[in-house]
Amino acid sequence: MSSPVLSLSSVEKIFPNGVRGLSPVDLSVEKGDFVTLIGPSGCGKSTLLKLIANLHTPSAGTLNWWGGGFKDVGQKGRRMAFVFQDATLMPWATIVKNVRLPLDLEKVERTTANKRAHAALERVGLGHVADQYPAQLSGGMKMRVSIARALVTEPDLLLMDEPFGALDEFTRNRLDEEMARLCYEDGLTTLFVTHALHEAAFLSSRVMVMAAHPGRIHAQYEIDRGIVRDETFRLSDQFAGISKELAILLEDASRDSMIGQEARQ
């Protein structure tokens, strides 16, 4: 059996100011999983994602990417892409240049890079804005450009940190449907942070419900991977049922967090 995409064992994070961001966390992500981290603010869901992206280093515990260390990440079959809460585009560069950035940093040859950037833009339905600038695009379009920039590297693991948090609900739903299509059809392994329960219920094959004070994983919830995640699913009783069960877990987690906070004071 091949090693999991991600495996975390007893990973902890204590910040330099002494605040415990994350209590020991164990997590394993298999190829094709869509794992969502959800929880009240301060539960360490973003910290956990940043540890996985190697933007933070753990205070204790071990992290493995494809059974190895971080230095092999980026090689073929071990590519990781990150999508931020904001689109985080370069305002001085055209859309296609923004999408091409990770390839340019890798020094991929120019015509190949351009071809791949255009293809990635087509995948998110933005082929027609390639030569425009970020300032000309709406918030939702910018976010899709950000996703195209992640897809262009043909990632084996996609990390997303509350990517649609700043968008209106309509745009968010459309983008969630696009994400579901991209991830489930191509079997793209994804780790997704959100504070929106409906988004977690809609997208995930597994939801990690987190609690705060200190940040930790409170519960795990599996969702059938075979569900077709489209508008019909959003209106179904099945979706309502999943949302309700998640709501109960989340309520439980936030009560737990409050107890933790009071105990600390």
Added chain:
Amino acid sequence: MMTSRSLSLLAPITLGIIILAAWEAICRLWHIPPYLMPSPSAIWRALMLDGMSLLHALLITLEITFAALVVAVLGGVLIAFLLVQSPLIERCLMPYVVIMQVTPIVAIAPLIIILIHNTPLALTACAALVAIFPVISNTLQGLRSVDPDLAAYFQMHKATRLQMLLRLRIPSALPMFMAGLRIATGLSLVGAIVAEFVAGTGGNSAGLAYQILQSGFQMDIPRMFAALFLITVAGLVLYAAAASLQRFALRHRS
């Protein structure tokens, strides 16, 4: 309907014409002698009469201004890059940058003029000293105004130091740098004029400031006003040029 753009152009022009007309009328009706307050028509005549010599002087002043601007921009950017390299370098150098800024140029100009024998060079040094501070401080702030998420993205993709500089830091610094450049352009002219006043250079290489001083000595007030008018026009043109350069450089960002 008048657009707000044409209104914002027409309104100040109309006001200017009204003021000029009133000025002319007051001078004529009350027979104010031109050595006290020349009428606009007298200033215009002086400008026509002495135009060539004044324009020549203006060109000399502008040469100093441009030379100073180039020195200030190159020097300022270089210093800003140096300062941003390490906190130690910044701590060592920053107090001196501030000292340079708070010392009035009029006070050090005589010293510089004594130290540097070549007058145009001395004038350029004075003017550059005035103009360099906004370039340093704006470029420095610009180099630091990198979006932290974007910087994290570059790091995640294992970008080299050079890639970070060329693809991230420099383009991120551009808006602040352009604002600094616009301020520096105006200050170069101010610096050049102030330095000329202090140096009081006469002869063939005399700039506009000297023409103003000389007109004052000779009680040729209309000529003084004419010189002043030329400086103002030069200042406006420089400001407009810097502003359009700024708009051009940042045209895609808003």
